[in-house]
Amino acid sequence: MDNRWNEIIYKIWSPMYDSFFNSGKFLEARKKIFQGNKFEENNNILFVGVGTGADLELIDRKDLNITAIDYSNEMLEKAKAKFKDSSIQFLKMDAQKMSFNVNQFDVVVGSLVLTVVPDADKCIKEMIRVLKPNGKIIIFDKFLPKEKKLSPLKKSIRPLIKLLGTDIGISFERLYEKNKESVSIHEDTPIMFNGMYRKIIISKINS
Secondary structure: OOHHHHHHHHHHHOOOHHHHHOOHHHHHHHHHHOOOOOOOOOOEEEEEOOOOOOHHHHOOOOOOEEEEEEOOHHHHHHHHHHOOOOOOEEEEOOOOOOOOOOOOEEEEEEEOOOOOOOOHHHHHHHHHHHEEEEEEEEEEEEOOOOOOOOOHHHHHHHHHHHHOOOOOOOOHHHHHHHHOOOEEEEEEEEEEOOOOEEEEEEEEOOO
């Protein structure tokens, strides 16, 4: 996967994305992501890889300063259309190289983005960089089971899945190991498909 390919594949996905990933089990899973997570008034919230704005539909947006980024113009346009009368700032931006300042956001939300970007480690490092000390990152994504490897079947189809715009071989534990000096894990909850999809909340260490 690279940014150019992602632009192409998510241009194709954009008309049908909500039908697959914002309905049924995925919608129920998205709702669980925000259970127990109350944003505070005037919080600066960043949605990384906002897509069609599926997550934005599930939160109380009142009195929040929300910025939402995505690399796909078509996905962003879908999101903008849903929230055309809102104050949400939508920006086309590479999640692996954000233009925001250090320590700019109180909360960063990353749903189904770490397994889409070409380099998940660069992406999570950027999410940490723009997060304020003691701020939290809310992650919803599919990861390898802890301390397990891909099955031979999944290993064989992984290249095909990548061509469809996502990766089934990312280990959150490896990402955390590379960044554990900067963050701590507060929650790691299996959400659906036997724990393949997880809700993970990490916070930035105040150093």
